[in-house]
Amino acid sequence: MDDLLQEFIAETRETLEALSGEIVGWEADPRDRARLDAIFRFVHTIKGSCGFLDLPRLARLSHGAEDALAAVRAGDRVPDPALVTAILAIIDRIGEIVEALDSGEALDDSGDALLVAALDGTRGEAAGRVVPERMVDLSANPTRAAHKRSVRLSVDLLDRMMSGVSDMVLARNQLARHLRMFDDPRLEAMLERLSISVDGLRDTVTRTRMQRVESLFSALPRLVRDAAGTLGKSVTLTIEGGDVELDREMIELLRDPLVHLVRNAVDHGIEERADRILAGKPAAGSLRVVARQAGNLIIIEIIDDGRGIDTDRLLAKALGQQPARAAELAGLDDEGRLGLIFEPGLSSRDEVTALSGRGVGMDVVKANVEQAGGRIALSNRRGKGLSVALEVPLTLAILNAVLIEAAGTRFAVARQSVDELVAVDGNAVRVDRVAGGAVVLLRGKRLPMVSLPVLLGQGEPARDPRFLAIVSLREGRFALAVDGVHDTQELVVKPAAPAVMRASIYAGQMLPDDGQPILLLDCSGIAARAALTFEKANEEVVETATTEAIRALLFDDIDGARRMIVSDAVDRIEGVAPGTVRALAGGLWLTIDDRSIPVWAGRGAVPGEVRKVLRLQLDGQEMAYPIADPIEIVPLPDEIAPGADPDGVIAGLAVIDGEPIELIDPLALLHTASATTERPMCLLHGSESGWMEAFLKPAIEQAGYRVVRTAPPGASVAIALAIEDDADSAPVPALRLSRQRGAPLYRYDRNALIAALKERRA
Numbered sequence: 001m002d003d004l005l006q007e008f009i010a011e012t013r014e015t016l017e018a019l020s021g022e023i024v025g026w027e028a029d030p031r032d033r034a035r036l037d038a039i040f041r042f043v044h045t046i047k048g049s050c051g052f053l054d055l056p057r058l059a060r061l062s063h064g065a066e067d068a069l070a071a072v073r074a075g076d077r078v079p080d081p082a083l084v085t086a087i088l089a090i091i092d093r094i095g096e097i098v099e100a101l102d103s104g105e106a107l108d109d110s111g112d113a114l115l116v117a118a119l120d121g122t123r124g125e126a127a128g129r130v131v132p133e134r135m136v137d138l139s140a141n142p143t144r145a146a147h148k149r150s151v152r153l154s155v156d157l158l159d160r161m162m163s164g165v166s167d168m169v170l171a172r173n174q175l176a177r178h179l180r181m182f183d184d185p186r187l188e189a190m191l192e193r194l195s196i197s198v199d200g201l202r203d204t205v206t207r208t209r210m211q212r213v214e215s216l217f218s219a220l221p222r223l224v225r226d227a228a229g230t231l232g233k234s235v236t237l238t239i240e241g242g243d244v245e246l247d248r249e250m251i252e253l254l255r256d257p258l259v260h261l262v263r264n265a266v267d268h269g270i271e272e273r274a275d276r277i278l279a280g281k282p283a284a285g286s287l288r289v290v291a292r293q294a295g296n297l298i299i300i301e302i303i304d305d306g307r308g309i310d311t312d313r314l315l316a317k318a319l320g321q322q323p324a325r326a327a328e329l330a331g332l333d334d335e336g337r338l339g340l341i342f343e344p345g346l347s348s349r350d351e352v353t354a355l356s357g358r359g360v361g362m363d364v365v366k367a368n369v370e371q372a373g374g375r376i377a378l379s380n381r382r383g384k385g386l387s388v389a390l391e392v393p394l395t396l397a398i399l400n401a402v403l404i405e406a407a408g409t410r411f412a413v414a415r416q417s418v419d420e421l422v423a424v425d426g427n428a429v430r431v432d433r434v435a436g437g438a439v440v441l442l443r444g445k446r447l448p449m450v451s452l453p454v455l456l457g458q459g460e461p462a463r464d465p466r467f468l469a470i471v472s473l474r475e476g477r478f479a480l481a482v483d484g485v486h487d488t489q490e491l492v493v494k495p496a497a498p499a500v501m502r503a504s505i506y507a508g509q510m511l512p513d514d515g516q517p518i519l520l521l522d523c524s525g526i527a528a529r530a531a532l533t534f535e536k537a538n539e540e541v542v543e544t545a546t547t548e549a550i551r552a553l554l555f556d557d558i559d560g561a562r563r564m565i566v567s568d569a570v571d572r573i574e575g576v577a578p579g580t581v582r583a584l585a586g587g588l589w590l591t592i593d594d595r596s597i598p599v600w601a602g603r604g605a606v607p608g609e610v611r612k613v614l615r616l617q618l619d620g621q622e623m624a625y626p627i628a629d630p631i632e633i634v635p636l637p638d639e640i641a642p643g644a645d646p647d648g649v650i651a652g653l654a655v656i657d658g659e660p661i662e663l664i665d666p667l668a669l670l671h672t673a674s675a676t677t678e679r680p681m682c683l684l685h686g687s688e689s690g691w692m693e694a695f696l697k698p699a700i701e702q703a704g705y706r707v708v709r710t711a712p713p714g715a716s717v718a719i720a721l722a723i724e725d726d727a728d729s730a731p732v733p734a735l736r737l738s739r740q741r742g743a744p745l746y747r748y749d750r751n752a753l754i755a756a757l758k759e760r761r762a
Contacts, residue, residue, distance in 0.1 A: 005101070008049050012098045015042055016091070027088065030079035039087065040069040046094060057109060058097055063748060064116040065090045067741070086118035120741055158208050165198075165205045166492040170511055172198050173489065177514065213291045213300070214242030216251045220262055220289060227266040234273055234284040234571070234617065235266055241291035246298050250392055254300070257365040261302045261388050262289065264362075269306030269386055279383070281305065283568035294417065294473065297391050297507070297524065305385040309378075311337035318343060338380055342366045391524065401491045401510060401520065404469065405484035407458035412491060412510050412520045413469060419477065421485055422468040431464055440468060440479040450530040451481040452521075455505070471523045478532055480523070493520060505529055552663070553614070554631040554656065559603045562661055564654070565625075566636065569666035571617040573630050581610040581626075584704060584758075590624045591702055599624045600669060602647045621670045636663075679706040680718035680761060685734060686726025692737075696721070699750050703757035719760055723747070735760070 026035040047062035049055075065087055071077040093115055100107040172195060179187055217239050228235040246254075270276075270285030277283055288303040311334060318329055318340050332340075344363040369376045374392030381387075400415035422429055422442065430441040431449065438449040447470070453459025465481030491510035496519065500506055507522040552564045580591050581599055588599035588607060599605065599613065605626045613624040640652040640663060651665035682705035684692045689709045697707045700721070711717050711731075720727075720734035727734040735756055737747040745752055 005053055008053060009098055009102050012046065012049075012094070015045075016095050016098075026079075027084050030081075030084050033073075036069065036072060036079070039091070040066065040073060043069065043091075043094075055097075055101075057112065058094060060116065061090050061094060061097075061112060064119050067748075068119040083119070086115065089115050089118065153208070158205075161205050162209055165202050166494075168198050169202060169490065169492060173512070174514070209247055210245040211248045211251055212242060213244050213246050213251065213298075214239075216246075216255060216258060217242055217289060217291075219259070223259060223262060224266060224287060227263055231267060232272070233266065233270055235270055236284050236286050238286070238288045239290075240288065244291040244293055244298060246291075246392075250298075253368060254390065254392065257368045257390065258289075258300065258302070260362075260365050261390075262287070265302055265304040265306065265386070265388075269304040269308070271307055277568075284571075294524075297522075300390040300392075301387055302390075303385065303387045308382040308384060308386050309338060309341060309380045310382065311340075311380070314338075314340045338378055341378070400488060402469070402488050403486035403512065403518070404452075404467075404482045405486065406452040406482050407456055408483075409456075410486065410516075410518045411452070412512075412518050413471070413480075413523065414507075414520070415488060417471050417473075417523050419470045419472050422470065422479075424465050424468060429468065438481075442468075442470070442479070447477055447479045448530075448532050449479040449481055450526055450532070452526075453481075453483065455526065455529060471527075473524055473527060475527070476532075478527060480526065496520075550636040551633050552636040552654075554634050554661070555614070556628040556631065557603060558605055558610075558626050558628050560628075562631070562659070563664055564634070564636075564656070564661050565614065565616075565664040565666060567633055569616050571615040571622075573627075574613050574615050574624070576610050576613055578608065581605075581607045583607050589704070595698070596702055596704060597622055597624050599626060600649075602649065616666055616669060623670055625664075625669065679704055681706050681708055681711065681715060682757070683711055683717045683720040683730070683732065684709045685720045685722040685730040688723045688726065688737075692721060696747075696750075696753065699754050700757060703754045704761055705757060719757070 022035045022038045026032055026039060029035075043062045043065040046058060047066055050058035050062065068077065068083065068087065072079050072083070077083065093112065097107055176191060176195075179191055220239065221237055224235050224237045265287050266285075270287065271279065271281075273283045276285065286305045288301070290301045290303065292299055315329060315332070315337050319326060322329075329340075341362050366376050369390055369392065374390060377389045377391065379387040379389070401412040402415055402418055402421070404411050404413060424431065432439045432441065438451070440447045440449045449465075449468070451459055451465060465483075467482050467485050469480040469482060469485075471478055471480050489512055491512060493508045493510060495501070496506055496509045500509075500519065505522055505525040506519050507525075508520045509517050510520050511517050551567045553567045553570055554562065554564045557563050574592065576590065576592075582589055582591070584596075588601045588605060588610075590597045590599050590610075590613060597615075599610070600623060603626065610626045612627050612629065614627055616623045616625060634656055637654045637656070640654050641660075642652050649665055649668045651663045651668075653660045654663050655661070682700050684696075684707065693707065693709060700707050705718070708715075708717075717732045720730035720732050722730050722734045722736065724736040724738055727736045735745065735753075737745055737753075739747060741748075745756060
């Protein structure tokens with residue numbers, strides 16, 4: 001949110017500067033429609049942004065200015081000098097508030113009401129009284145005008161800056177290489193100062209190109225929530241590695257593929273709640289998005305615990321679409337069948353939905369990732385889930401690299417990928433030849449070995465290596481045999497020619513201090529080319545252990561008794577602010593997230609005393625259960641003794657640590673809530689129904705109504721809501737909203753609307 005706020009501040013400053021001439025021009029000629037439209041767009045943008053960023057003070061000012069300007073644009077008001085002065089004062093105050101937000105200072109809001117009142121034309125002197133005060137305040141506190149400045153730069157300019165800094169780093173390295181021949185302390189001191197300056201400039205310019213991947217991940221929680229809500233699923237999203245930095249251009253290239261993969265995981269991968277419970281899985285699906293840097297690569301993994309990919313079904317779909325390939329498809333192994341997911345026009349869904357089924361997707365995802373110089377890898381566990389790994393290179397970055405030699409040619413390996421360098425001499429390292437391959441025994445651990453000269457086609461397989469680079473990958477470790485090891489340097493990574501990159505064992509090229517270009521090795525590509533396999537036994541053990549027992553939440557109830565409930569039924573434990581639980585319409589209701597949720601009142605809950613609730617959700621139904629304190633998550637015993645309960649919500653008794661504990665039945669709780677959640681219907685009527693749905697729906701729902709724009713056939717509509725000139729044509733009695741500020745039911749007066757709706761319902 002801090003990044004969004006800073007971007008909002010920078011854009012508002014930029015717009016204010018560009019708009020200053022338009023404001024003066026409109027003051028000279030208030031009937032200039034083009035300038036009026038420009039000012040209207042500015043306040044409209046401010047209004048939308050401050051609503052998202054939760055800036056209510058800016059929202060009030062921009063709302064008032066927008067209403068006044070809208071009336072002028074519609075011809076309902078004349079832009080007289082008093083109105084122009086009031087608009088100018090509002091825009092000046094917006095600028096002051098933006099500067100105060102940036103500096104972190106508090107800005108007195110006592111004059112805001114006068115500014116808004118001046119817009120009505122009934123108190124025309126208000127703006128004139130506030131504007132001089134604003135000017136005095138600003139001159140009395142000149143430090144407020146001092147703020148961080150920002151400018152927008154093209155990516156091409158940043159690329160040229162980075163290229164220039166790369167040349168400076170190379171020149172510094174070459175100079176240092178030649179100065180080693182002279183023993184002059186003064187030259188060493190000057191070189192040290194030069195190195196510090198170059199390193200600082202390099203870091204600064206690099207940061208202009210790099211951006212945290214959290215900006216790529218920021219839209220995922222809303223995406224998962226909306227997709228899961230549409231499909232009626234429960235999905236828990238976990239994001240890790242948001243602080244990993246990646247080139248800004250690479251982030252933009254990955255945005256669409258990542259959205260598609262996450263949506264696929266929710267739609268195709270994660271099962272319905274009932275299916276998951278039958279399969280022995282938690283009712284809520286798990287989706288993890290993880291970013292990490294592995295040497296010269298940024299790896300983004302999308303991991304779900306769903307059904308995985310049914311390769312047999314995928315093969316059948318491919319055969320149905322392309323019967324001429326029957327012989328080829330029949331010979332595919334599991335990996336080949338899995339690769340069919342990238343075939344153009346192939347979808348595992350039979351029906352077309354809003355999220356999938358059109359056969360357009362994974363082939364485009366793969367093409368976009370490969371266009372960025374990366375690759376996509378799948379790890380499928382049928383019935384247990386799917387892991388999709390996007391591996392993209394750092395197309396332009398400065399890395400610590402180890403310079404090695406193989407078959408008379410120098411190469412570079414990212415320092416982060418190398419755990420250690422080992423000389424093969426004596427008995428410390430043993431190389432065994434097994435079935436045409438080689439295995440290294442290092443300190444009691446066996447590692448597969450890949451000979452780089454042999455991989456390049458320029459070495460003898462039977463010759464023992466001189467040095468080993470122990471390389472660490474996501475899948476495991478292996479030994480890379482090389483002929484020599486030189487030194488470590490900070491080098492600039494640049495893309496290599498497409499023909500070179502197609503070899504799949506290179507990640508780019510580098511230019512060391514001697515000016516001779518060398519290739520940067522892709523260790524993951526080398527492991528894939530050598531067909532290395534790594535042990536995954538531990539992963540299977542962990543997965544088996546996590547599905548053994550059903551878990552239950554143990555808690556202290558509000559009546560002092562200790563009870564428990566199956567943890568899968570609990571969406572989350574919510575702290576409740578005073579006054580948010582109220583007795584309405586014959587029951588208790590919790591107002592949260594601009595919605596009203598029924599509260600279980602069977603334990604004698606008192607509205608003003610509820611401080612914590614369990615949010616229960618199942619198949620679209622929701623309820624809040626008041627508690628005193630959560631205790632812990634415990635395994636649910638296999639034996640549950642039946643019990644009698646006058647409220648009908650106790651499933652039985654379980655023994656925990658020698659004490660009998662009542663087990664609550666979440667289905668019974670939600671069943672009792674289903675009748676309570678049947679709300680009367682409020683019809684949004686007339687030409688402004690779209691506006692009312694966008695702006696007033698949360699307030700209407702808070703008053704206990706269900707909102708519709710078109711009533712279903714035969715449905716009973718309790719009340720209609722309409723702007724005053726549309727109210728007479730409503731099919732049922734309607735509340736009349738006024739466009740005039742100060743009217744009994746002004747359309748922006750949220751509190752008055754809620755009160756009127758509750759009064760009608762009572």
